[in-house]
Amino acid sequence: MAQVTLRKLVKMYDEVQAVRGIDLDIADKEFIVLVGPSGCGKSTTLRMIAGLEEINSGDIAIGGHIVNDVPPKDRDIAMVFQNYALYPHMNVYENMSFGLKLKRTPKDVIDGRVKQAAQILDITELLDRKPKQLSGGQRQRVAMGRAIVRDPKVFLFDEPLSNLDAKLRVQMRTEIKKVHQKVRTTTVYVTHDQVEAMTLADRVVVMNAGLIEQVGTPNELYHTPATKFVAGFIGSPAMNFLKCSLEQAAGALRVRVSDTLSFPVPADRTQRYTPHVGKANLLLGLRPEHITETRRHTEPNQHDFDMKIDVVEPMGMETLVYFSVGGVELCGRVNPNAGAAEATSMKLLADLNNMHLIDDATGKVL
Ligand SMILES: Nc1ncnc2c1ncn2[C@@H]1O[C@H](COP(=O)(O)OP(=O)(O)O)[C@@H](O)[C@H]1O
Ligand SMILES: [Mg+2]
Known part of the structure; x- marks a missing residue:
């Protein structure tokens, strides 16, 4: 497990400044949610932490080590996306174990981790099924299982629930919270949904136009917003x-x-x-x-x-x-x-x- 630190982080796409110099300290075991309107730079920030996007300037540290030049596979992170990208020809067990197999992890270690993750996610009965035999919520769990078995330093989630219907989204939200209570892995979670942000986060980071507006606990943001933007963004119906x-x-x-x-x-x-x-x-x-x-x-x-x-x-x-x-x-x-x-x-x-x-x-x- 590890803390994550962002220092004066900047990302440009040609002339577009997607992320305009952000500073953030994420504690070990913390569940942080980046929230803000579409285009404010949430995914870009997450992808820079993952190493999928080069940074223009600034520093990213994971577990106290600067990782600016470390390739994604060596950053010890696991990412869960909106589209779960499960391998259709593999069953759930194989999908969950694939990453570990590539890393030549011993078979009995893989087996232990897959079974433990399956238990945490309550999908032990589904291990033999193919993705097409699963519901949307079950696929989402498998995608999370694949991240858990790798036992990474940091989980990164990018809008993992946006493909689910409203009711399932609320259920899975609770599931994700329970999983975090069990595994306590440092998590950075991106969503545009302020309710999801408030319900999941230890601390919420409100972003706007490539900058951080405010960082705080859900209640701090709700009751003592620092800006009109945060005051209007958090809470529904709006202030x-x-x-x-x-x-x-x-x-x-x-x-x-x-x-x-x-x-x-x-x-x-x-x-x-x-x-x-x-x-x-x-x-x-x-x-x-x-x-x-x-x-x-x-x-x-x-x-x-x-x-x-x-x-x-x-x-x-x-x-x-x-x-x-x-x-x-x-x-x-x-x-x-x-x-x-x-x-x-x-x-x-x-x-x-x-x-x-x-x-x-x-x-x-x-
Ligand atoms: N690959 C890219 N090329 C050019 N512009 C991009 C690219 N990815 C994102 N952007 C721009 O960067 C800004 C931030 O995007 P993004 O981080 O995806 O926002 P969010 O995830 O908050 O919706 C947007 O203006 C977006 O259009
Ligand atoms: Mg995004």
């Missing part, structure tokens, strides 16, 4: 952003979003936000779950307001309501029994304890 201004009166601050709608800023943020009073380009960020039906105020900084609801979307355990303020559509999450109805006014509650103040000019959360 609401409203143009706002900060006003000062009698030592207290208010955040104003329209002529008729403003809220007191929580007292514990007064000091932090005061330098931004009167500034242009401010945004108020509030997640949908912090706009609910009115209820007994259990904490300070919860404020009621009336709003005409435009669209109601029942989800079962909750109902999403959409309304607009100053031409911007906002989303709230209300109790299904709260009586939300389209084209009707509703008393809502905004929980300002969870507000974010963003400088829209720099994209930074203040």
Whole structure:
């Protein structure tokens, strides 16, 4: 097992800077997920770690050794792709053992490792089958088995679940997490799906346009995003952003979003936000779950307001309501029994304890 270190890593494709100088420290045994929109440089970063892509500048170290010039087969990594690329004419056992056979590993060692991996993945009954006799989820397991038997220093996954249907994806997500709990191999996992990232990762790395926006635990990213990009990317439905201004009166601050709608800023943020009073380009960020039906105020900084609801979307355990303020559509999450109805006014509650103040000019959360 090993830690992985990236230092000022750059990758150019002709003029396109796919990765623009990233630094990352991945601890031994850690499960790291790189997440971000399509084209942000996730696969390129992973392929550079694997040695499948040359780097233009910077360093990559695995287990404390710089591997910039080490060929992929000598990096002691195992990669699992979106298309599992199993050999169709070989059965599961042969598919899993093939890599070890090439390395002239003794037969009894191979046998022990294949059987142990099969047990971890619960595919012992499938060892004699050919890939075409397997379901998508089973093939995915075999592809993981092939990586596990090699007992590499690092696992690299590139969107391994994107070919599976939604239900299977959720199942396999849990499986991958269980496998990591058992084998504890350092893992770098790439996905564009923020839910997959949040549920799997010890720490999530949010990438945007070839750069790292923020690194943190799932809860850190969700509750204390550093940038507007992270705030908007993590969480579904996405965080609401409203143009706002900060006003000062009698030592207290208010955040104003329209002529008729403003809220007191929580007292514990007064000091932090005061330098931004009167500034242009401010945004108020509030997640949908912090706009609910009115209820007994259990904490300070919860404020009621009336709003005409435009669209109601029942989800079962909750109902999403959409309304607009100053031409911007906002989303709230209300109790299904709260009586939300389209084209009707509703008393809502905004929980300002969870507000974010963003400088829209720099994209930074203040
Ligand atoms: N082989 C290549 N040749 C030229 N451009 C590439 C190549 N591979 C990737 N790119 C470009 O590099 C950027 C990052 O791509 P990639 O790492 O595949 O993104 P992601 O995996 O995050 O979707 C994109 O702009 C993509 O078009
Ligand atoms: Mg990719």
